[in-house]
Amino acid sequence: MLDRVIFFTLLPYFYDILDIIKYDCSRKSAKEILFMNKENRKAAKERRAKEREHEAKVAHYKKIWNWAGPALIIVVIVGLIIASVLDSKRLSVKSASEDTSTASSAASASSASTSASASLQTDTSLTIEDGDTVNIDYVGSIDGVEFQGGNTKGNGADLVIGSHTYIDDFEEQLIGHHPGDSVDVTVTFPEDYGKDELNGKEALFKVTVNGIYK
Template identity: 85%
Template sequence: MKKENRKAAQERRAKEREHEAKIAHRKKVWSYAGPMLIIVVIVVLIIASVMDSKRISSESASSAASTSSASTSASASLQTDTSLTIEDGDTVNIDYVGSIDGVEFQGGNTEGNGADLVIGSHSYIDDFEEQLIGHHPGDSVDVTVTFPEDYGKDELNGKEALFKVTVNGIYK
């Protein structure tokens, strides 16, 4: 074989070895990266699934709450008959404006939008609901309560408040 042919053959084999080395390197990288990539994709899918189920759960809870309140008003209509009397367990619709020392405070006003309240549910400050018992739709009631010391708002903690309440009606 001539020197020129031998040199060309050596260069060709060197290129083939370089190409085979690149392929071997890629295989080695993918032997590690491939499974890692699959794991990352699976983790992302799991996270997306969990986030989606939380969103769906939150939406269904919100939907259930609105369905519940809608069913209260759908299955029972708001009665404004002044001969009706609020009793424990009744669902009422009220408007109120709360004040401390004659000054209204933030969050203490329904702004005329009305609020549904189940008497006896204890969802309002202690003694608020009980002071509505015996009143009638159309009544204006002064409800005096004392916020708990640990209510969570410095301007309200331990303060006595007056709520001017209007009973809009009772669901029957």
């Protein structure tokens, strides 16, 4: 009963209420449309901001390249020049090393040729001189103890006097001696000879002069 009373009481105002509701709805729709437009504008602003940021970065990198580009090119050119000079020096050193090796090989070949073309003379009247090629045997010892590699074991060894093939003044101490002589040669190994048991040590070589190539 009460609901009917309320209904008939509000009935004259029904259309007014409907207009109010329609007005509110239309206003809400307008707000939504306005809100969407703001979102679009915001997105456009963000997109434009990103574009400006990208353009600023490109301009910044261009400025850096304009400043550093020429310097970088100069550095590269200087580096290439230095590398070329170093390569040239290495080639020169290599060439000098090869020349030294060739000269050493030539000297060895000359010694071998001398030994092959000349015969070993055992005449005791002959005297060893600088430049002579001799054949010797020796036994080396340090403090009375023989060391490895210091003994020809009777096989004989050819030696050019003055070639400095042997350490210290080994060769010079043979000058003036004769075939058949036994000579005590005292020498000192270099500190950097390469063997701990020999580095810097004084050694005695008992040398037998087998002959001189003539």
